[in-house]
Amino acid sequence: MMNKKVVLASRPQGEPTLQNFRFEESEIPEVKDGQVLLQTLFLSLDPYMRGRMNDTKSYVPPFKVGEELGGGTVAKVIASKNSKFTQGDVVSAFTGWQTHAISSGEGLQKLDASQAPLSTSLGVLGMPGLTAYTGLLTIGQPKTGETVVVAAATGPVGSAVGQISKIKGARAIGIAGGPEKCRALKDEFGFDVALDHRSSSFAAELKEACPKGIDVYFENVGGKVWEAVLPLLNNFARVPVCGLVSQYNASAPPSGPDQLPNVMFHILSRRLTLRGFIVSDFQDQLPQFHKDMTAWIQEGRMKYKEDFVDGLARAPEAFIGMLKGKNFGKLIVRL
Amino acid sequence: MMNKKVVLASRPQGEPTLQNFRFEESEIPEVKDGQVLLQTLFLSLDPYMRGRMNDTKSYVPPFKVGEELGGGTVAKVIASKNSKFTQGDVVSAFTGWQTHAISSGEGLQKLDASQAPLSTSLGVLGMPGLTAYTGLLTIGQPKTGETVVVAAATGPVGSAVGQISKIKGARAIGIAGGPEKCRALKDEFGFDVALDHRSSSFAAELKEACPKGIDVYFENVGGKVWEAVLPLLNNFARVPVCGLVSQYNASAPPSGPDQLPNVMFHILSRRLTLRGFIVSDFQDQLPQFHKDMTAWIQEGRMKYKEDFVDGLARAPEAFIGMLKGKNFGKLIVRL
Numbered sequence: 136m137m138n139k140k141v142v143l144a145s146r147p148q149g150e151p152t153l154q155n156f157r158f159e160e161s162e163i164p165e166v167k168d169g170q171v172l173l174q175t176l177f178l179s180l181d182p183y184m185r186g187r188m189n190d191t192k193s194y195v196p197p198f199k200v201g202e203e204l205g206g207g208t209v210a211k212v213i214a215s216k217n218s219k220f221t222q223g224d225v226v227s228a229f230t231g232w233q234t235h236a237i238s239s240g241e242g243l244q245k246l247d248a249s250q251a252p253l254s255t256s257l258g259v260l261g262m263p264g265l266t267a268y269t270g271l272l273t274i275g276q277p278k279t280g281e282t283v284v285v286a287a288a289t290g291p292v293g294s295a296v297g298q299i300s301k302i303k304g305a306r307a308i309g310i311a312g313g314p315e316k317c318r319a320l321k322d323e324f325g326f327d328v329a330l331d332h333r334s335s336s337f338a339a340e341l342k343e344a345c346p347k348g349i350d351v352y353f354e355n356v357g358g359k360v361w362e363a364v365l366p367l368l369n370n371f372a373r374v375p376v377c378g379l380v381s382q383y384n385a386s387a388p389p390s391g392p393d394q395l396p397n398v399m400f401h402i403l404s405r406r407l408t409l410r411g412f413i414v415s416d417f418q419d420q421l422p423q424f425h426k427d428m429t430a431w432i433q434e435g436r437m438k439y440k441e442d443f444v445d446g447l448a449r450a451p452e453a454f455i456g457m458l459k460g461k462n463f464g465k466l467i468v469r470l
Numbered sequence: 471m472m473n474k475k476v477v478l479a480s481r482p483q484g485e486p487t488l489q490n491f492r493f494e495e496s497e498i499p500e501v502k503d504g505q506v507l508l509q510t511l512f513l514s515l516d517p518y519m520r521g522r523m524n525d526t527k528s529y530v531p532p533f534k535v536g537e538e539l540g541g542g543t544v545a546k547v548i549a550s551k552n553s554k555f556t557q558g559d560v561v562s563a564f565t566g567w568q569t570h571a572i573s574s575g576e577g578l579q580k581l582d583a584s585q586a587p588l589s590t591s592l593g594v595l596g597m598p599g600l601t602a603y604t605g606l607l608t609i610g611q612p613k614t615g616e617t618v619v620v621a622a623a624t625g626p627v628g629s630a631v632g633q634i635s636k637i638k639g640a641r642a643i644g645i646a647g648g649p650e651k652c653r654a655l656k657d658e659f660g661f662d663v664a665l666d667h668r669s670s671s672f673a674a675e676l677k678e679a680c681p682k683g684i685d686v687y688f689e690n691v692g693g694k695v696w697e698a699v700l701p702l703l704n705n706f707a708r709v710p711v712c713g714l715v716s717q718y719n720a721s722a723p724p725s726g727p728d729q730l731p732n733v734m735f736h737i738l739s740r741r742l743t744l745r746g747f748i749v750s751d752f753q754d755q756l757p758q759f760h761k762d763m764t765a766w767i768q769e770g771r772m773k774y775k776e777d778f779v780d781g782l783a784r785a786p787e788a789f790i791g792m793l794k795g796k797n798f799g800k801l802i803v804r805l
Contacts, residue, residue, distance in 0.1 A: 390727060392725060398730055400717070404529045411739070413741060
């Protein structure tokens with residue numbers, strides 16, 4: 136039996152292209168004692184993967200050229216020589232961009248499809264949901280009546296940030312690209328205001344939407360949204376820095392003027408807190424997150440949206456599109 | 471009797487010049503019931519005053535053109551119609567750049583010269599000392615064995631930051647301009663390493679001085695020191711943002727490249743915390759500060775250095791020089 140996989144053919148310079156990916160096949164080795172053989176059902180595509188395609192030191196090691204790309208998955212145990220797993224079990228795993236994988240069982244979590252759809256373990260009940268929950272509540276700390284702003288707001292992190300803000304009594308301003316996504320922000324996710332960052336008067340619209348300023352800006356995009364947010368931040372505003380997706384394809388620093396001194400002045404005079412975090416820093420909050428989020432979903436207070444792409448063959452183009460905002464909801468490859 | 475004062479003649483564009491200041495005299499009005507007449511003994515000159523000379527919204531309102539400049543002072547009560555004060559009392563006040571002032575008594579704190587030299591209420595036991603104490607301990611939180619970096623390190627804030635870091639068991643790296651100040655950092659203030667920011671190999675020297683990276687950077691200067699510190703910050707490093715004196719005379723944003731995206735990437739990937747603060751935010755820590763600082767001074771663990779300038783007439787040039795780093799220790803005008 137053959138394993139099909141996507142390997143990193145070369146490191147992208149700026150925007151990734153299809154030439155940076157290569158499909159390979161290899162014989163699946165025999166399952167040894169203690170191991171299980173997994174068949175991938177769902178593969179998660181996430182913006183952080185772009186960072187791992189660069190050869191730079193970061194919080195996770197870079198992908199290696201010529202090896203398969205890593206990523207979170209939902210997989211089925213199709214053979215087991217590990218006493219903890221039986222054939223037919225479905226687990227969350229980190230087996231990456233491939234159809235099959237051998238695993239020692241370490242890090243696998245059994246999933247129960249009767250509790251929640253399996254794919255939600257990659258989104259609202261998985262890493263993106265935990266990212267929103269921990270970054271917003273631990274760093275952002277929204278209070279009743281405060282204003283929270285988040286971009287990429289139909290994505291799995293942004294949509295959870297907005298809805299948790301509402302649950303905590305804050306106003307939620309969501310930013311997305313295009314009228315269809317903006318409609319979803321209000322109609323599906325319950326944001327108070329939806330703004331299209333493609334609008335030529337975006338900064339003015341943001342200002343109008345935040346008459347009492349901004350208390351929490353959940354930073355996951357960087358670039359021009361951050362520039363529009365900065366002058367509106369209130370004294371003692373909090374900025375959890377979770378991602379910078381608008382910057383991930385940049386291959387050189389933008390030309391001037393240098394905005395850093397102005398940002399530092401704002402940090403000082405408005406007593407801002409900017410704090411970066413990685414979801415793994417808050418792994419100890421996983422049980423409470425799971426409890427709260429499951430309850431909110433059951434109560435109808437937490438909606439989620441998934442964007443399925445069928446077949447591993449389409450993963451590279453879906454990933455490239457995601458970095459341009461083409462997905463609509465949590466992007467998942469269904470194998 | 472006449473009051474002599476220094477008024478803001480015009481707002482500086484970039485570096486202040488003597489033309490931005492004007493000396494005026496006015497008759498001192500009669501002391502009314504409830505009031506005291508104060509004679510200034512010491513006037514504090516501080517970098518934050520430069521910000522107040524601009525007509526921009528900030529955490530304190532701007533100085534008004536044609537009015538006397540504000541500032542912290544030590545003053546003697548020379549006439550009192552307020553039952554809380556008697557002639558001869560010495561108080562800390564905020565009566566600004568003038569020889570005399572009428573006060574309602576509000577905000578005045580009686581000083582006891584037998585406890586500490588009166589001028590220390592403007593420095594190590596006053597606003598700069600409290601700034602160092604609260605920013606370092608509340609935001610910086612240095613731990614045993616960690617590395618703390620501070621610039622303007624012979625100044626009243628920087629020298630206290632370094633010494634409190636040592637008291638807490640951390641390594642202290644001080645940055646100052648010129649060999650004389652660097653000598654004082656090691657010989658008088660007990661920094662582990664002293665670096666001259668004027669050195670052409672400053673960034674390399676900083677790197678060598680911090681073999682285990684930087685855990686706390688107490689930001690009071692901005693500019694090239696911050697740029698040299700950034701790549702050395704460890705995961706979970708803390709950056710209390712207290713001042714940006716190297717930037718205060720800037721009249722326009724510097725030309726590119728734009729360093730902001732790079733800084734945001736560091737905040738994210740190293741999980742940095744940048745937090746701005748103003749000393750008044752931490753006013754509730756004043757009693758504990760006073761207790762700790764007084765004890766440290768008495769134990770010989772907290773040294774301080776004062777740079778006296780004689781006569782109000784010399785205040786403008788002393789202030790202009792301070793923004794260029796010409797003072798050596800807490801800058802105080804002695805009247």
